[in-house]
Amino acid sequence: MSSSMFKQLGKAIAAAGAAVMMITAVAACGPNAATPSEAGSASGDSTTTTTVKARSLDDIKKSGELRVAVFSDKAPFGYVDKDGNYAGYDVVFAERLAKDLGVKPVYTSVDPAARVDVLASNKVDVTLANFTVTKERAEKVDFAKPYMKVSLGIVSPEKAPINDVKELDGKTLIVAKGTTAEPYFEKNYPNVKLLKFDQYADAYNALLDGRGDAMSTDNTEVLAWAKANKGYTVGVTELGDVETIAPAVQKGNKELLDYINSEIEPLGKEKFFHKDFEQTLKPVYGSEVDPDDIVVESGVVEESK
Amino acid sequence: MQGANILLEPGVFPRLLQGLWVTVWIAAVSVGLSIPVGLITGWLMTLKNPIIRFIMRFYLDFIRIMPQLALLFIAFYGIARMSNWNLDATGACVLVFVLWGGAELGDLVRGALQSIPQIQYETAYMLGMSNWQSFVHVILPQAVRRLLPGAVNLSTRIVKTTSLAVLLGVVEVIKVGQQIIDANRFQYPTGTLWVYGVIFVMYFIVCWPLSLVAHALEKRWAND
Numbered sequence: 001m002s003s004s005m006f007k008q009l010g011k012a013i014a015a016a017g018a019a020v021m022m023i024t025a026v027a028a029c030g031p032n033a034a035t036p037s038e039a040g041s042a043s044g045d046s047t048t049t050t051t052v053k054a055r056s057l058d059d060i061k062k063s064g065e066l067r068v069a070v071f072s073d074k075a076p077f078g079y080v081d082k083d084g085n086y087a088g089y090d091v092v093f094a095e096r097l098a099k100d101l102g103v104k105p106v107y108t109s110v111d112p113a114a115r116v117d118v119l120a121s122n123k124v125d126v127t128l129a130n131f132t133v134t135k136e137r138a139e140k141v142d143f144a145k146p147y148m149k150v151s152l153g154i155v156s157p158e159k160a161p162i163n164d165v166k167e168l169d170g171k172t173l174i175v176a177k178g179t180t181a182e183p184y185f186e187k188n189y190p191n192v193k194l195l196k197f198d199q200y201a202d203a204y205n206a207l208l209d210g211r212g213d214a215m216s217t218d219n220t221e222v223l224a225w226a227k228a229n230k231g232y233t234v235g236v237t238e239l240g241d242v243e244t245i246a247p248a249v250q251k252g253n254k255e256l257l258d259y260i261n262s263e264i265e266p267l268g269k270e271k272f273f274h275k276d277f278e279q280t281l282k283p284v285y286g287s288e289v290d291p292d293d294i295v296v297e298s299g300v301v302e303e304s305k
Numbered sequence: 306m307q308g309a310n311i312l313l314e315p316g317v318f319p320r321l322l323q324g325l326w327v328t329v330w331i332a333a334v335s336v337g338l339s340i341p342v343g344l345i346t347g348w349l350m351t352l353k354n355p356i357i358r359f360i361m362r363f364y365l366d367f368i369r370i371m372p373q374l375a376l377l378f379i380a381f382y383g384i385a386r387m388s389n390w391n392l393d394a395t396g397a398c399v400l401v402f403v404l405w406g407g408a409e410l411g412d413l414v415r416g417a418l419q420s421i422p423q424i425q426y427e428t429a430y431m432l433g434m435s436n437w438q439s440f441v442h443v444i445l446p447q448a449v450r451r452l453l454p455g456a457v458n459l460s461t462r463i464v465k466t467t468s469l470a471v472l473l474g475v476v477e478v479i480k481v482g483q484q485i486i487d488a489n490r491f492q493y494p495t496g497t498l499w500v501y502g503v504i505f506v507m508y509f510i511v512c513w514p515l516s517l518v519a520h521a522l523e524k525r526w527a528n529d
Binding site for chain 2: 052069072073074075079080081082083084108109110111114117118120121122123228284
């Protein structure tokens with residue numbers, strides 16, 4: 001009797017031990033699984049010791065291809081047109097960059113979160129995907145001079161337009177959560193009542209329903225939206241901190257960075273990005289939009305009104 | 306219904322088909338390579354050698370516990386950072402799906418082999434067959450039948466999981482769909498559902514024949 005009991009006890013202990021071991025194995029795998037994908041989205045620690053060095057200018061010229069990371073579903077900046085070709089504001093610049101290098105551009109479609117990694121792991125030479133310059137990102141990649149800028153814009157009904165941010169005092173402003181508009185108004189204009197939505201689409205619908213007096217988000221977004229929706233106007237096109245959008249290369253790839261910078265400067269003389277605007281953005285934004293609200297030439301951001 | 310017109314735009318269908326081809330290519334190559342890997346893995350799993358058993362156990366559990374997405378990121382970004390082996394996105398997908406398919410199929414093979422009663426081996430031995438002969442002529446034909454439903458299920462799972470390749474920048478059917486939706490955002494604001502609907506049907510058309518073939522084989526073998 002007792003010996004069989006001991007056997008059973010022994011079995012139970014063994015089973016418990018196995019369970020614990022399995023759990024620790026799972027726990028051990030957890031961080032393992034997380035680190036590389038995290039290094040994926042938020043690298044910067046020891047993993048920045050990139051063994052995959054970026055290609056030199058000579059390598060690029062020799063291969064005959066400039067590998068560029070672009071968006072493929074963010075019209076009008078980077079998208080694929082009806083014929084299946086890459087197009088957009090970023091792509092026009094990429095074409096030019098490659099042409100002046102004497103090579104062909106080869107595009108890799110990226111998601112916003114992958115823009116840093118494709119550079120760090122040398123999948124592409126340069127990222128031209130509406131990449132806003134931020135301090136955090138600048139620690140992981142090297143930004144060249146900017147070629148575009150964004151700030152906040154306010155869209156309101158034409159019947160009751162908001163042409164100055166001060167007119168919003170005591171009124172209701174619709175914002176989407178997680179956009180720069182949310183903290184900006186909370187901090188600088190506490191008297192404005194904020195109505196927040198998780199989704200862009202919901203926020204726009206709220207404006208259409210008249211649940212708020214105006215709505216604010218990136219000026220590029222509201223401008224395109226006002227163009228598509230009759231009866232609405234963007235009264236304030238530039239508000240808040242101006243953020244710039246620039247090409248990015250792998251951290252430490254000074255050669256290519258210098259080349260891109262030396263390319264952007266003379267392009268300003270021929271007003272290249274204004275032409276780019278005319279070609280790609282104007283059909284979306286219409287002629288009411290001042291290109292100087294969006295375009296940056298020669299990498300010089302002018303302080304505007 | 307207006308959104309349905311998006312499908313009539315020239316170029317939409319050919320492009321979706323091109324995207325589907327990428328999906329099918331990745332899935333077919335992965336499944337094709339998984340079969341030999343899975344057979345060998347399954348055979349190794351049945352061995353009594355404790356070291357081999359431990360290694361196979363570790364391999365299977367590692368692949369099972371890890372989300373495929375994490376494996377894909379490791380293969381695509383991780384390997385490139387740790388070594389000089391810079392896989393392209395499609396290659397990284399195939400590598401991960403073969404490792405995954407091989408492990409899962411290996412476990413199915415192990416289960417199928419072990420489910421064959423010992424007496425079958427013994428009878429084959431008594432009939433004077435060598436180990437290899439008994440394996441090929443007696444064990445394997447029975448094991449394959451037990452293996453089939455699970456293996457077909459695994460193949461359809463691999464086909465569906467190829468959609469994760471989008472996150473590595475592979476332009477397969479889902480990505481093409483997103484590009485088409487976005488390019489027509491202003492012209493057909495309600496086109497989203499239609500494009501995804503077509504993609505749904507495409508996946509169905511790819512996976513359904515697999516089930517049909519499996520069903521037919523099972524029926525045929527049931528009468529043997």
